[in-house]
Amino acid sequence: MERAQQFHLYRQMLLIRRFEERCAEMYALGKIGGFCHLYIGEEAVAVGAVEVLRPDDYVFSSYRDHGHCLARGSDPGRVMAELFGRATGLCKGKGGSMHLIDVERRFMGGYAIVGGHLPLAAGVAFATKYRGGDQVALCFFGEGALPSGACHETLNLAALWNLPVLFLCENNRYGMGTPVERAVALYQDVSQGAKAYGIEASRVDGMDVLAVHEAVSAAVAQIRATQRPYFLEAMTYRFLGHSMADPSHGHYRTKTEVDEAKQRDPLRLLKTRLVNEGRANDNEFTRIEQDVAAVVQEAVAFADASPFPSAQALEEDVCS
Amino acid sequence: MTPATYREALNQALREEMRRDDRVFLIGEDVAHYQGAFKVSKGFLEEFGPRRVVDTPITELGFTGLAVGAAMAGLRPVVEVMTFNFAILALDQIVNNAAKIRYMSGGQLTVPMVIRGPGSAAHQLAAQHSQSLEAWFCHVPGLKVVAPSTPYDAKGLLTSAIRDDNPVIFIEAQLLYPTKGLVGEGDYQIPLGVADIKRPGADVTLIAYSKMVVVALEAAERLAQEGIQVEVVDPRTLRPLDVETLVASVKKTGRAVIVEEGWPFAGLGAQIAESVYQQAFASLERPILRVTGGDVPMPYARNLEDAAVPNADRVVAAVHQVLR
Numbered sequence: 001m002e003r004a005q006q007f008h009l010y011r012q013m014l015l016i017r018r019f020e021e022r023c024a025e026m027y028a029l030g031k032i033g034g035f036c037h038l039y040i041g042e043e044a045v046a047v048g049a050v051e052v053l054r055p056d057d058y059v060f061s062s063y064r065d066h067g068h069c070l071a072r073g074s075d076p077g078r079v080m081a082e083l084f085g086r087a088t089g090l091c092k093g094k095g096g097s098m099h100l101i102d103v104e105r106r107f108m109g110g111y112a113i114v115g116g117h118l119p120l121a122a123g124v125a126f127a128t129k130y131r132g133g134d135q136v137a138l139c140f141f142g143e144g145a146l147p148s149g150a151c152h153e154t155l156n157l158a159a160l161w162n163l164p165v166l167f168l169c170e171n172n173r174y175g176m177g178t179p180v181e182r183a184v185a186l187y188q189d190v191s192q193g194a195k196a197y198g199i200e201a202s203r204v205d206g207m208d209v210l211a212v213h214e215a216v217s218a219a220v221a222q223i224r225a226t227q228r229p230y231f232l233e234a235m236t237y238r239f240l241g242h243s244m245a246d247p248s249h250g251h252y253r254t255k256t257e258v259d260e261a262k263q264r265d266p267l268r269l270l271k272t273r274l275v276n277e278g279r280a281n282d283n284e285f286t287r288i289e290q291d292v293a294a295v296v297q298e299a300v301a302f303a304d305a306s307p308f309p310s311a312q313a314l315e316e317d318v319c320s
Numbered sequence: 321m322t323p324a325t326y327r328e329a330l331n332q333a334l335r336e337e338m339r340r341d342d343r344v345f346l347i348g349e350d351v352a353h354y355q356g357a358f359k360v361s362k363g364f365l366e367e368f369g370p371r372r373v374v375d376t377p378i379t380e381l382g383f384t385g386l387a388v389g390a391a392m393a394g395l396r397p398v399v400e401v402m403t404f405n406f407a408i409l410a411l412d413q414i415v416n417n418a419a420k421i422r423y424m425s426g427g428q429l430t431v432p433m434v435i436r437g438p439g440s441a442a443h444q445l446a447a448q449h450s451q452s453l454e455a456w457f458c459h460v461p462g463l464k465v466v467a468p469s470t471p472y473d474a475k476g477l478l479t480s481a482i483r484d485d486n487p488v489i490f491i492e493a494q495l496l497y498p499t500k501g502l503v504g505e506g507d508y509q510i511p512l513g514v515a516d517i518k519r520p521g522a523d524v525t526l527i528a529y530s531k532m533v534v535v536a537l538e539a540a541e542r543l544a545q546e547g548i549q550v551e552v553v554d555p556r557t558l559r560p561l562d563v564e565t566l567v568a569s570v571k572k573t574g575r576a577v578i579v580e581e582g583w584p585f586a587g588l589g590a591q592i593a594e595s596v597y598q599q600a601f602a603s604l605e606r607p608i609l610r611v612t613g614g615d616v617p618m619p620y621a622r623n624l625e626d627a628a629v630p631n632a633d634r635v636v637a638a639v640h641q642v643l644r
Contacts, residue, residue, distance in 0.1 A: 123389015
């Protein structure tokens with residue numbers, strides 16, 4: 001991969017990291033409300049995968065969707081404004097943290113019923129095939145969705161009808177507080193579930209953005225060529241709690257475990273590699289850090305200055 | 321106008337829409353090779369091929385959700401649920417996705433789709449295959465709900481439903497499929513949200529929809545022999561409800577009876593009554609009465625089933641009561 005692209009990946013991951021750190025602050029200040037699920041620790045999956053796509057491909061996500069949306073290139077100001085519930089937000093303040101949608105970028109949304117968006121991704125792929133297109137539907141979901149009926153029904157339909165979907169399972173090892181080994185029968189290799197439906201599957205280190213990029217590149221190329229679905233499991237870890245409502249450790253995992261996972265922080269991994277390979281120096285990282293800080297600051301300022309939705313907005317957009 | 325059964329009317333509407341618009345496709349269990357459990361899609365596979373007439377596995381959640389996604393991407397799916405009892409399995413997709421995506425996205429996305437199939441009781445199909453769930457769907461903002469009672473209405477309303485940019489729940493009735501009537505030739509639309517006066521009268525308003533219109537008309541005929549002129553009003557679309565037409569009728573007659581096949585508690589008739597009370601309370605001579613299905617799971621035994629479904633006798637009795 002070109003050096004410039006590697007830096008771009010780093011910058012995108014850093015943008016998500018710093019953006020979400022500000023989200024936590026804004027949540028504490030009461031500017032962001034409701035449920036707010038941060039993606040910190042998992043950035044390499046969204047960035048490595050989305051970077052592979054064409055602008056006309058589709059992306060679906062779950063409720064932990066800030067990272068995927070930013071990786072897809074949505075304006076950070078409009079994302080923050082959505083989180084603030086402002087009229088200038090991506091969804092005019094009606095979606096919120098769990099339902100970021102940016103159709104212009106074919107970011108088809110964050111959905112908050114676990115497993116419930118998998119059929120939607122298959123449907124978009126069905127439409128693509130119906131029209132004879134070659135777009136791919138990339139569908140992110142957590143390993144917590146694997147045992148759901150929605151997941152099994154979708155895998156079966158996608159395999160049966162040869163739908164161009166990349167099922168990207170972000171295995172962060174916990175469905176809220178329940179570890180995967182207490183929730184998924186085939187937890188040691190969850191891709192067996194997909195293989196059982198005849199879907200080709202593999203696993204990638206989800207903390208290594210270059211590995212994710214490579215695996216997704218291969219998967220997407222294969223999907224476009226064969227018009228068959230593919231299942232990729234990215235092994236990752238969320239550094240913070242399930243949402244802003246719970247601590248990163250204590251009830252269901254130890255501080256030692258979290259600290260150990262942080263040793264493989266995706267930002268640190270890429271930075272170390274770039275430095276060790278002599279492809280970067282500290283000044284460059286400082287400049288990226290400053291750039292990103294400015295973007296995030298501007299996003300917060302934009303959101304803060306934006307108006308709340310008008311009273312009339314309440315009943316708009318229900319039906320045509 | 322030409323004669324057609326309710327089933328044929330639906331077939332015609334769907335066929336004409338599929339001929340007119342390549343984005344329209346039919347998806348559901350046994351819709352292609354079997355030609356539909358109730359033969360609504362007779363001849364479709366032959367005419368449109370497997371790309372547009374799609375047999376599915378028995379996975380309502382999966383294929384309904386898939387259709388929602390296809391609609392988000394610009395197609396106009398018509399989902400056939402073999403019966404609305406099975407739509408319960410797809411309720412998350414209908415309520416949380418189809419109905420809400422337009423709103424959650426701030427109007428960026430639309431979900432133009434129809435979910436259609438038979439609801440309500442047939443004969444001795446017992447508890448899990450005999451129920452009227454329209455109130456569930458009517459409760460949800462973002463959905464439109466249609467329940468036609470005649471072949472003419474079925475054809476015009478299905479055409480409108482397919483051309484509508486919102487998710488439309490289109491509830492047919494198994495016992496109406498063989499009923500005959502006259503339909504317009506070619507395509508025509510009956511706008512959603514417009515009621516129809518099925519029989520004019522000055523003494524009592526009978527509000528009924530779907531199969532209960534047949535029951536109401538039978539009761540009206542018997543009452544006419546007693547000199548009681550009943551006006552039968554069919555909302556046709558249950559959401560949005562044409563309150564204006566209902567209220568105009570009630571203001572004229574001063575008395576109303578609502579006939580519905582569903583369960584009484586929190587049933588659709590309660591909502592219709594409330595809507596009418598809001599605007600016609602002063603015109604009412606008597607409280608509105610409701611004739612409903614029994615407050616029980618549907619029994620199998622024929623005599624018990626008969627007791628659980630509204631019939632003309634009960635409607636006639638209710639009209640007598642409201643005239644007292």
